[in-house]
Amino acid sequence: MHDERATDQISRKVELAWLMAFYGGMLTDKQRQVLAMHCEEDLSLAEIAQEAGVSRQGVHDMLSRTAQRLFDMEEKLGVAARFQRMGDGLERCRELMRQRRYEEAESVIDALIRLDQEEQNGL
Numbered sequence: 001m002h003d004e005r006a007t008d009q010i011s012r013k014v015e016l017a018w019l020m021a022f023y024g025g026m027l028t029d030k031q032r033q034v035l036a037m038h039c040e041e042d043l044s045l046a047e048i049a050q051e052a053g054v055s056r057q058g059v060h061d062m063l064s065r066t067a068q069r070l071f072d073m074e075e076k077l078g079v080a081a082r083f084q085r086m087g088d089g090l091e092r093c094r095e096l097m098r099q100r101r102y103e104e105a106e107s108v109i110d111a112l113i114r115l116d117q118e119e120q121n122g123l
Contacts, residue, residue, distance in 0.1 A: 013039045019070040022080045026073065031066045038063055082119055086112060
């Protein structure tokens with residue numbers, strides 16, 4: 001049970017760091033700083049509070065709001081998911097080319113181009 005919770009916390013920090021890579025520029029300096037201390041430096045709320053000059057509760061609230069903001073941006077914009085889909089497709093294409101399955105690789109490329117065009121038209 002404890003291992004599952006720790007794994008969930010680590011997964012959440014990784015996900016937040018991933019989203020911050022895409023949307024960090026839309027956060028305030030303070031939000032980025034606190035989130036980086038939480039996700040990248042793995043500091044406790046008390047350590048972040050001391051470093052940032054706010055209360056532990058203030059850090060908790062800021063992290064909650066910032067995380068929700070990142071999730072909302074990803075839900076609306078989907079930039080991180082699109083990046084992941086494209087990366088996965090390119091990796092699939094590379095593997096097919098290594099196997100000399102060129103027609104299948106070309107089909108993957110065509111699908112990625114269509115996906116890109118659909119997403120650009122949707123924005």
